Amino acid sequence: MSDTVRPARRGAGRPAGVPWPWLDRAGRISALRIALLVALAAPAAVLLWLLAAGALGADPWKQATREAGNHAAHILLISLAVTPLRWIADWPKAATLRRMVGLAALAYALLHLVLYAGHLGWNLLAVGAEIATRIYLTLGFAVLLGLCVLGWTSTDGWQTRLGRGWKRLHRWVYLLAAAAVLHAFLQSKARADGAVVMAGCWLWLMLWRLLPGPWRARPLALLALALVAALATALVEYAWYGAATNLPAARILAANLDLAAGLRPAQGILLAGVAAALLPLLRRLTPAGA
Incomplete structure (x- = not known):
């Protein structure tokens, strides 16, 4: 606003x-x-x-x-x-x-x-x-x-x-x-995937604002940011399930490394962050005025 x-x-x-x-x-x-x-x-x-x-x-x-x-x-x-x-x-x-x-x-x-x-x-x-x-x-x-x-x-x-x-x-x-x-x-009750995704987005947005100005559109800095935000999202998910539910938080955390478990929130944040990192490269490869 x-x-x-x-x-x-x-x-x-x-x-x-x-x-x-x-x-x-x-x-x-x-x-x-x-x-x-x-x-x-x-x-x-x-x-x-x-x-x-x-x-x-x-x-x-x-x-x-x-x-x-x-x-x-x-x-x-x-x-x-x-x-x-x-x-x-x-x-x-x-x-x-x-x-x-x-x-x-x-x-x-x-x-x-x-x-x-x-x-x-x-x-x-x-x-x-x-x-x-x-x-x-x-x-x-x-x-x-x-x-x-x-x-x-x-x-x-x-x-x-x-x-x-x-x-x-x-x-x-x-x-x-x-x-x-x-x-x-x-x-949310036992299923907090939507809230975890929102938390991951908020973390990425806040961490991006902490980057020095010249780094805010650099692909390598954005890739590093994607990794940090994804890890932070996984830890938030682990903390929530461990503190607020009776579900096995450690197994939910480990699911982030199991591709057969489906797309986890932290993985989605990582993919979105990688896409953001690729955007400046695509912009540079696009001819001016195209």
């Missing part, structure tokens, strides 16, 4: 200072922004259609709530991936999309709460009681409040008002993303 988008020109079809998501900084209709808007809105449209059609199983509101929460966490992590994409792909325009992605994460988090209220029969007192007494819900609600603050202050006007404090405030998104991942772990 921390990119800066200037208001479009007056006369572009909307009041000054209201940045319609399909317009670029000059107030022109942007095919890229329209495509991104459709991609961000499509999961919500499909989810609500499935809910209305009764196609989400025996407990549709609960399933819809879970799916909306997963989308919120995934999109929040994608918003953190915009800056690495800008560096690795040498694509400065990516930075102009960050606020849209961050606001989409907020929208899905709000949808997550609304669907949870529907799951409880729209009993707002029960919703409040559950949030106050269940630690994972308290944590999730705190993340939602934090995203609301970042979303409200994401405009150019607030950036001007807060000055240097604006960046400090919006760096809280890293902690909010970590809390969202923990929220996913606490909701």
Whole structure:
């Protein structure tokens, strides 16, 4: 949510200072922004259609709530991936999309709460009681409040008002993303693969930010980062299963070395990290303007 988008020109079809998501900084209709808007809105449209059609199983509101929460966490992590994409792909325009992605994460988090209220029969007192007494819900609600603050202050006007404090405030998104991942772990029971993948993504994104500037798009540095992030993901998985479940954590850890066990979260993080490391090489091999 921390990119800066200037208001479009007056006369572009909307009041000054209201940045319609399909317009670029000059107030022109942007095919890229329209495509991104459709991609961000499509999961919500499909989810609500499935809910209305009764196609989400025996407990549709609960399933819809879970799916909306997963989308919120995934999109929040994608918003953190915009800056690495800008560096690795040498694509400065990516930075102009960050606020849209961050606001989409907020929208899905709000949808997550609304669907949870529907799951409880729209009993707002029960919703409040559950949030106050269940630690994972308290944590999730705190993340939602934090995203609301970042979303409200994401405009150019607030950036001007807060000055240097604006960046400090919006760096809280890293902690909010970590809390969202923990929220996913606490909701999971015996099967936490999705939460482990999110943890691995968060680790890669944070470790990338610790790299010195000149290394952030170097293939060898990115390969090393992929290995470190994959190892850290495996250790997080081991720690979770060892501390929070009765499952054999050591056997789950060893499965990362067994190709017959299927794709494990740490292996997926490694593959994604290797793909990121190859991107600068592919960019160099692609003729300019191709």
